[in-house]
Amino acid sequence: MxxxxxxxxxPACWLLVRWLASDGSRVRAGQPLAxxxxxxxxxxxIRxxxxxxxxLWHQVRPGEALHVGQVIGLIE
Incomplete structure (x- = not known):
């Protein structure tokens, strides 16, 4: 994983605007995801x-405040 x-x-704090790939979808290395x-x-x-x-498994939702280094998704 x-x-x-x-x-x-x-910046130290970001907002997730949108996911570019659906939760549970198959993604390729290098593909923009968020x-x-x-x-x-x-x-x-930024993407x-x-x-x-x-x-891809989403770990956060659009609109959430995020911090540098935070895990926003998992690829299994």
């Missing part, structure tokens, strides 16, 4: 991509 972490670059934006600024949105191929 591979943890999908919030990247460490940029769109995030800084929680307290008008910064640009988090899969680090492995497998089934």
């Amino acid at each position: 591979t943890d999908l972490h919030l990247p460490g670059a940029g 769109e995030l934006r800084p929680a307290e600024a008008d910064g640009a949105a 988090v991509s899969a680090l492995a191929t497998g089934t």
Whole structure:
């Protein structure tokens, strides 16, 4: 199983805007999975991509505040 972490670059707090792949769906390494934006600024949105191929399991919901290093999904 591979943890999908919030990247460490940029602001300390982010918001999950939306998932780009459904919970329980098959994903490929390198595929964009989630769109995030800084929680307290008008910064640009970023995308988090899969680090492995497998089934994606969401661990957070859109609108949730997230912190750098937090696990946002699992790939099994």
